[in-house]
Amino acid sequence: METFLVRARQRWKLWLGCWVIIVAGVAMLANLREILKDGATSEWRWWLYVALPPLVLGVGAWMSATIQCPSCGEKLFWQAIAARSVHGGLGSLLTLENCPACGSDGSSDWDGTAAFRRSSNSRASMLGLDDRNDSPP
16 A cells, blocks of 8 residues: 555655765765774865765755645654654654645645645735734734
C-alpha cells in the first residue's frame, strides 16, 4: 500500500534532503579524519566547515517549507520534527496514511495552489482583511 508521501508526490523531497544531509556529514567526517591523521588541514578544506553547516540548515528549512499536504498545505515535515516523540517524528512521516490536519489521502491532483490559498488566507486574516470577518481589526 502506498503511503501518503507517495500519493502526494512528496517523498522525493524527503529522500533528496536526507541524502544531501548524509553526504554533507560524511564529507565533514572524512575531512576531520584527514585533519587528525595529518595534524593539519589543507587550505582548500576550510570551506567544508564554512559551507556545509548552512547547507544542511538550508536543506532542513527547504524540507520544512515544501513537504506539505496538497489539499490543505499543512507542513508535514515541520509537524514531524516538531513532534519530538520516539513514536512520532520522522518515523511517523514515512508511514503516514492521511494528512493529520485535513484527513486527505494525498491522491488529489496537485496544482500547487492549496498551500498558496492557505498561506494567503492566514496572512489576510492576520492583517484583518479576512472577508469572513466583517468587524474592523
